[in-house]
Amino acid sequence: MGRSISKWSLLVLVSTAVFLSVIDIFVVNVAIPSIKIGIKGTDTDMQWVIVLYVLGYASFLIAGGRAGDYFGKKPVFIIGMAAFTLSSFLCGLAQNTIQLNIGRTIQGISAAFMVPQGISYIQVLFQDQKSRTKALGIYGSIAGAASVIGQFLGGVLPEIHSFIDGWRLLFLINVPIGIVAIFLSIKYLENTAIVRTQKFDSLGAALLVLTLACFIYPIVQGRELGWPLWIFALFGLSLLISLLFFWQQRIRQNKGKLTLIDIRIFKHRDFTVGLFASIFYFMVQDSYFLINVVLLQTGFGISSFNTGLYFVFQGVGYVIASLVSIRLIPLYGKFVLIFGVILMIVSLLFHIFLLDGSVTARPFFPVIFFVYGIGCGTVLPSLLTVSLRSLPSSLAGMASGTYSTFQQTAIALGVGIVGGIFFYNLKDPDRNVETYLEAYRAATILNIVLLLIVSVFLFFISHRNEKLSPKAN
Template sequence: MTTAAQRSQERPPAGPAVRQRRSVPHWTVLVVAAAAQFMVILDVSIVNVALPSVQVDLGLSTVGLQWVVNAYALTFAGLLLLGGRAGDLFGRKRVFLAGLALFSAASLVGGFAQSETWLITARAVQGVGGAVLAPSTLSLLTTTYTDPAERAKALGVWGAVGGTGGAMGGLVGGVLTETLSWRWVLFVNVPIGVLLAAVAAWALVETTPQVRRLRDLDVPGSLAVTGGLFALVYGIVSAETRSFSSPFVLGPVLLGVGLLGAFVLVERRAPRPLVPLSIFRRRALVAADGVGLTVGMGMFSFWFLLSLQMQQVYGFDPLRAGLAFLPASLALVAGTAVSTRVGRRTGPRPLLVAGPLAAAGGLLWLSTSDPGGTYAAELLGPSMLAGLGIGVTMVQLASTATAGVPAEQAGLASGLLQTCRQMGGALGLAVLSTVAAAHTAAVVAGSGGGGGGGDAGVEALAAGYDRGLLVGSCVVACGALIGLLVPRQPQGDAETDEARDAARKD
């Protein structure tokens, strides 16, 4: 009996959960996973409110300001697949703690930044740590909670906490920037990371590694996808200061497309691919990733553009701008609660259509704001509608993408979802910021070229932000169309769909 039990721990089981060597209360795993997800997602948005202060203190250019956000988002997106696969192969507790340590250390270094290059580099390393850490939070839950009802509740909490991290970033960043310094939006991760590491070391039980060799991680594939994303977004961001026909724009864009194409070829030939292409036979996962990509493009831009609009158009200080995000944060939390409860009865598809539509409606409404109006009249309602739609969507994405996925691919599935969300966010931020800046420049030129300051300059900025939000609304609305492709069954997967199709043919 003892020998059989030992053997069962030496290989992944056929069922959805990996057996553990000691009993751990499930709620402790949920607390650790949710807290880590909160910290990682918080860091995507916490710097937004602090950006004007960072720009003044370090003398950042407009493009450099975008790269403070994009450096984190891109390394995060590009390495999420590698991080998710590393947890599956080498043990999720080990990988979780390593990612947490790197994330916290990079936050400390970034807080002491004295130049644009220093800060952007630290943010990029933060993204690496987050990419190692984040997939483990979701895969820990999907392999711990095997009962569908319990898993739905756990994913609801995970989604709510992660979504709240994105929404509360503005508030937390505003409070820290106003009362202490913008540097504390990075320093704050250090004590949280130390406390979380202590709890995780006690609460998490190591899963048995499947392999122990670095080459099994498919590093060439990871380098190809990360390099492709970086080159693509760099080219798009460069379009803000150069024409689209410039070699400094077309060159990186073409290189990025080429590297992403090479990534597909590498995966088809790799003995242990980072992303086995067979996983894309799961219609639920593909549809969830598509929705995550489009909603991510609008969500990141929503927080970024609205933060700048509040401070540069409406004249809010960082604290007031952070407080102004609170209603949207509460609406997001309400959306996750409603989505969790309603989704048990309706399945994910209706909510993955309604959620993006609500978010798109909020962005469209924001794009009509009057810079001479008040916060209550112009920003409160649409920001809450956008937050509600994002909350409804996020929970269903997590449950849909991981439905029916075997335990040995849980990290991969969660990494794919979060990669699409982060990749969408980085690309969306680059595209929509460029759209906003180009429209602002066109408005200034149309006014005679002398409208760089005063009321005319504010109106030009407002027009640019409105245009960016309008395009973002269109992108997010496409997510609702992709949501129609989600299977009706909440727990459906590729094998179930194929069996159903075979039965119809017979």
């Protein structure tokens, strides 16, 4: 069917994918204590609520991008959106943690298929560089707005007590948005050319999923199981499968066949160093929300609503800094990112000293969350850019997908390790405020160490001052 609405309206339509995928991360991050109470889950169950979403996303992200080329972007986008909408409905009706986490896994997998199509449509809809840059800016703004809205709703919705538990609304609000997006996509989106010159790498996709599953499962579940020997065997198995995966990818590449990951990207030093920096950074990203939300709501007894408001300050700081930092990167390069990491570290030190359970310290909470958001907004939007800029354009798309896969895996890893240390220190059934504070300090110190590692990796990225001289202008 011919397009009968403007390309800017279509941009908003395809951006619903990233809006829903991002908002679903942040509403859960803020509302995790309410979900735990409502579903009668354990601390480990709540880690899985976060981990399974990002693990499903990471495992199928590259395959999701390839599927759009192989089957057409329109059907993959619609099917992904439909699966996300249905799984959100199932999460909202879940009666136990097994049902909830099955729904969360499907949510993550479906997001991995719908989000890459939205990004790809921008390349199709906006052919010239100027309009494409503007479109990508709007797309990024929608994702940023989703993070702030998600943090607010994560605080507000669990406070609603009506015919349905408020925490269920966290998932059910996706349903009407998804239905409208599906209807409009069927009516207005045009399909793209189908590229089936080579067979899809299904074996590589399976090996990647097995690698991530065998690696993340023992990290999250090992603490609750008492670290039996078979848990450590899974770590070894994940290493063997990962080696098999990269070997299989190299063979396919040497034969000229389609691969999930182009091994050549790892020969570029700045990309590899930037990738390691991003891994340690994203280990902090969601674990920060997890331990702070549990401390505030469960440890201090602060309401879900007020907790959400505190994190809105963090989101506002992020948005402001992201708008400023993207203008500074061409002038000062990696040093902008290093400054942002240092600001995050300083903020976390103030977190440790000010989040002490006393009522007198609470007026300072918005300030420290805002400053932390400023640090995040300085680092996150440009971390990928700094990592990719030394790559030839022919490898940029592949490298971006690989980067995103490692990013999501690192989030799961951080929730497993940092969250595991936090909950390990809460093993005493007679928990009091001081117990929560000790657990929080231990986990936050680890996050500070991780950020210090990030700053070291960033230092070794090649510095490029891209400021134009007057003559160049």
